[in-house]
Amino acid sequence: MTGTDELVRALAERVTALEDKLxxxxxxxxxxxxxxxxxxxxxxxxxxEDGVYDVDxxxxxxxxxxxxxxxxxxxxxxIGGGCAHMLEPGHVRVDGDTAVATCKSQLIIHDDDGxxxxxxxxxxxxxxxxxxxxKVTRRVNRLLDGREEARTLLAAGVRA
Numbered sequence: 556m557t558g559t560d561e562l563v564r565a566l567a568e569r570v571t572a573l574e575d576k577l578x579x580x581x582x583x584x585x586x587x588x589x590x591x592x593x594x595x596x597x598x599x600x601x602x603x604e605d606g607v608y609d610v611d612x613x614x615x616x617x618x619x620x621x622x623x624x625x626x627x628x629x630x631x632x633x634i635g636g637g638c639a640h641m642l643e644p645g646h647v648r649v650d651g652d653t654a655v656a657t658c659k660s661q662l663i664i665h666d667d668d669g670x671x672x673x674x675x676x677x678x679x680x681x682x683x684x685x686x687x688x689x690k691v692t693r694r695v696n697r698l699l700d701g702r703e704e705a706r707t708l709l710a711a712g713v714r715a
Contacts, residue, residue, distance in 0.1 A: 657712025
């Protein structure tokens with residue numbers, strides 16, 4: 556292999572890595588507009604068919620459970636009153652066709668006093684590249700309310 560061949564191969568690997576990270580960040584940032592608009596099918600499609608969404612209030616398994624959460628009276632109440640799910644850019648680590656992204660998110664709601672942060676959570680997104688597209692296999696959210704579990708989740712995502 557010539558020096559040029561090695562350079563082209565190295566550049567192709569770097570481009571693939573950048574494309575994967577960008578695709579993962581786009582998937583993550585699609586969650587907020589989808590969930591806040593009540594687009595239940597769009598939210599569910601971010602996950603694999605058997606994907607898990609593990610929130611401190613319960614665990615949802617599969618598209619039907621995730622869709623039901625978005626369509627629930629509780630969630631529709633947030634939307635009807637005004638809400639925004641805000642995610643910070645994720646710290647993404649890709650390993651072949653799997654990846655882990657770590658970030659924090661907050662739910663901002665509107666009430667009689669204006670807008671306020673309702674909750675802030677630590678997030679771990681586990682993803683798989685399936686047929687060329689990244690999907691969530693498992694997402695874990697834990698409240699950042701002083702519990703060790705949330706700090707541990709964040710720390711695990713940034714370890715070398």
